[in-house]
Amino acid sequence: MVLGMLAHGPATSYDLKQRVGLTIGNFWAFAHSQLYDEPARLAEAGLLTVTEEEGGRRKRTYSITDEGHHALQEWLAAPTPDETEVRDLGLLKLFFATFAGPGDLAHLADTRRASHKSRADGYQALYSQIAEHADRWQVKSLELGIRIERTVERFWTEFIEELEADARKPPRSDS
Structure with missing residues (x-):
């Protein structure tokens, strides 16, 4: 990550922190x-x-340095067989929702949908600002970020609709 960020130009550690925060720190x-x-x-x-x-x-x-560029190129050329790692607290809470209190699930779904919508909207705004002049591959990574966030937002929206439909169903009578 450090070599890749410095391939764009010299920086102090503070500059790196700023660059990363505005770019790859999003993912x-x-x-x-x-x-x-x-x-x-x-x-x-x-x-x-x-x-x-x-x-x-x-x-x-x-x-x-030239050696740093070479190391970066070797790293970029190396295979990337690792699976995508998902660390989503909302997904973890959904997994254990059997033990949640009344209303907790709806609240979780509302907040997760809002969070993913906000992030996708932010990515979309950034895309609109940089798409014409930014590095093509940075723009492609941003496009994937938008798609991922919109997909997760859609999941939570559909889940909310499912919860609302469940709430409208008459209670089961076990007679």
Whole structure:
């Protein structure tokens, strides 16, 4: 991740944090400490160079080396057989909903639908801003993010409709 972000241009660790937060931070979870520790490690390995400010806060600006570009290209060329990992708290709560209280399921569905709609709307707004001038592959990753969020939003919308239909059914009589 660090090599890929620095392939776009030199940056301090703080700059990296900002770049990641606005881009891949939307779909790749990371510890912010990585953006402070990892560049130093990569510099020791010869994949980055470091320029340190003289005086002031002595900020370090990192730049990718030819070896760093080569390592990035090797990583990009390596197979990616891993399955997509889903860590969705709403899905986990749905799985255990048998033990939820009255109204909890409807509340969960409402909040998850709203959350995914908001995220999809945000991605769509970003897409409208950058689609014409951004890197083609970054735009494609954003398109996938929009599709995923809209699909999950649609799931929760349909689930809400299912809950509402269940609520309209007359109670079963077990006679």
